[in-house]
Amino acid sequence: MPLGLRSKKKDKSKETFKLVESEAAAPAPAAAAPARAASASRLQFHTQLAHGSPTGRVEGFGSARELYAKIAEAFRIDPAEIMFCTLNTHKADMDKLLGAQIGLEDFIFAHIKGQRKEVEVLKTDDVLGLTITDNGTGCAFIKRIKEGSLMDQTKMICVGDHIETINGKNVSDCRHYEVAKMLKDLEKGQVFKLELIEPMKAFEKLEPRSKGGTLPEAKISRGRETLRLRTKGPATVEEMPTEVEEKAIKKVDELLETYMGIRDIELAATMVEAGRDKKNPDEFAVALDETLGDFAFPDEFVFDVWGAIGDAKQGRLE
8 A cells, every 4th residue: 555545553563574584576577587597596606614614516596595405405414503604705794694696606605503602781771782684594693783882892792693592582583673673672771681602613713793894895796697596486597786776775774774773685675676666655665565565664664765766766875
């Protein structure tokens, strides 16, 4: 329904969101798409475990979940042990996270679960200073720690840490926006406990106190073409996003952090894609409702996202 006419009775505490792997439904394929998809399914990528391993090869996957299963099979580990993957670096570099697109020449490094740790924190501020993301398969982890924030002062908490439990409640199967909301809703003035799992480290230290960067240099992918992973249907080889689209995606990613406390470059890319051929914010709102199901974005956020897409098209974004 158009903006202003959408129901104001959305259940914001809803725990059954159906946004799977932050991916939109695939648009109707062009005539040549099936052949392109068939060739994409046989593309091979080199991979290693980030803390050190022989080089393996993976192919025949169409989603992040399938990719993690292929990597796990190559190294004979449980797929649930893989926390996240980075492209072309073994470091836990949040600017190099694998998303919904992989450059055809990219090398995939898989970061697996390492040491567990517990930390108790007194919530002295409404804002914790954490930005949460996830790997699309049930592993929410810390993507950024705001400098000078409450969490920045808690030295045991690091970028890359998987949040396993909050006050004893297991959140391993929760999406990043659910975990972010739970943390935001914690009562100020109370002590809360987190159980965390850090990525397994190699012999050289992986810069554990990294703040995760401000993401101005973050790229969706590398190379002239990318493999686009989808939750439904086969993976497809596509042209990389244009410069205008990349600027819009980065701005929408910033808006996601402002409104929801999450960073999700794939979700931002899906939203920009949904607004590509829309003529007004009402059409855009309808497209978001169709592609992102019950996510229930507030109207103010939708207006700001629509504005960011328009600013990118008009060259008003740096």
